[in-house]
Amino acid sequence: MGKLIVIEGSCDGVGKSTQYRMLIDRLKEEKENMIITHHFPSYGTYQGRPVEEYLKGNYGKISELSPYFVNSLYAQDRAITWVNGLKHEYDNGSIIILDRYTTSSLIYQSSVIEDKKEREDFINYVYDYEYNKLEIAKPDIVIFLHAPFEVAQVLKKKRKNNDGVENDIHERDYSFMKRVSDNSIEIAKKFNWDFIECAENDKMRSIEDIHEDIYKLVKKRII
Numbered sequence: 001m002g003k004l005i006v007i008e009g010s011c012d013g014v015g016k017s018t019q020y021r022m023l024i025d026r027l028k029e030e031k032e033n034m035i036i037t038h039h040f041p042s043y044g045t046y047q048g049r050p051v052e053e054y055l056k057g058n059y060g061k062i063s064e065l066s067p068y069f070v071n072s073l074y075a076q077d078r079a080i081t082w083v084n085g086l087k088h089e090y091d092n093g094s095i096i097i098l099d100r101y102t103t104s105s106l107i108y109q110s111s112v113i114e115d116k117k118e119r120e121d122f123i124n125y126v127y128d129y130e131y132n133k134l135e136i137a138k139p140d141i142v143i144f145l146h147a148p149f150e151v152a153q154v155l156k157k158k159r160k161n162n163d164g165v166e167n168d169i170h171e172r173d174y175s176f177m178k179r180v181s182d183n184s185i186e187i188a189k190k191f192n193w194d195f196i197e198c199a200e201n202d203k204m205r206s207i208e209d210i211h212e213d214i215y216k217l218v219k220k221r222i223i
Contacts, residue, residue, distance in 0.1 A: 002090040003222050006139040008103045010146040010188075011181040012171065013156025014198050015207060019145060020099040022211045023218065027095065031223070036089045039099040040078060047080035055168035062169060062176055067109035067122055074105050075130055082136040090137055095222065102130045103142055103193075111176065111183040123187070141221050142193040143214055149181040151199045194221075 007023070009016035020039070028035045041055075042048035050073045059065060078101065090096055105126050113119040131138050170177060188195065196213050198205055 002092065002094045002096060004090065004137050004139045004141075005095065005097045005218060005222060006101045006103055006142045007097070007099050008101070008107070008142055008144050008184075008188075008193065010144065010184040011149050011152050011177060013152035013154070014145045014147045015155065015204070015210065016145050017099060018207055019143075019211060019214055020097065022207070023214055024097055026211075026215060027097070027218070027223075031095065034093070034095050036086065036094045036096045037098070038081060038086065038096070040081070040101060040104065041074065042077050042081055045077075045081075047077045047084075051077055055170070057169045057172075062112060062173060067112045068125070070112075071105045071109045071126055071129075074109075075102075075126075075134060078102060078130065078136055079134045082134075087137075098139075101139065101142075102126065102136070103139070103187075105130075106191075107184045107187050108170065108180055110187070111180045123190075141218070142188075142191070143196055143217065144184075144188045144193040145196050145198050145210070146185070146188070147197075147199040147204060148202070149178055151202055151204060152181075155204055 005023075007016055007020045017039075020037075024035060024037050041051040043052060053059060054065075054070060054073055086096060106123055109126070110119050110123050113122055130136055170180070187193075194217055196210060196217070198210050
């Protein structure tokens with residue numbers, strides 16, 4: 001049985017994709033043949049296409065769509081990607097590193113729901129549906145990169161979007177992204193994710209220092 005590492009962030013601009021790549025590069029130097037990676041959503045694939053259409057706004061506004069419907073788009077991507085390759089690698093002992101996973105739906109789609117009880121019901125539904133019903137693997141560790149929303153936005157404005165989708169339906173809604181940031185902390189605490197603080201004194205820490213914290217955590221918990 002392999003290990004599953006998920007990199008998650010409290011909001012856009014926290015440096016998640018950068019840290020994902022840095023961790024991959026370093027671990028491949030040590031265990032080259034054991035490291036398998038994937039970025040969700042699976043842009044440019046048939047299973048990822050419905051998610052791309054959603055992010056472009058082609059299905060409607062965030063407020064117009066059921067979070068259960070939206071989650072089904074993402075869950076399909078994750079489940080197909082899992083059975084089409086990741087499961088085989090996992091069963092054969094590989095270390096799988098993912099940029100986003102079910103963790104993102106727990107954060108983003110639940111942020112649409114204002115009622116606390118309904119939000120909790122949705123979170124429990126997603127957890128059960130994906131991990132128990134669809135039988136994709138639960139992460140061994142979720143590395144949660146956190147920075148205050150306002151601090152992360154400064155970094156976000158300085159970089160270009162490298163995900164293949166420009167100005168997606170989430171990024172166009174500032175108030176929604178703020179709710180996502182606030183909600184992510186509650187979710188991370190609920191599921192005991194490992195916090196990595198990416199800011200100090202209202203400024204982002206260096207990417208090298210953040211990487212060292214992540215690497216030490218992975219070495220301690222996984223390798």
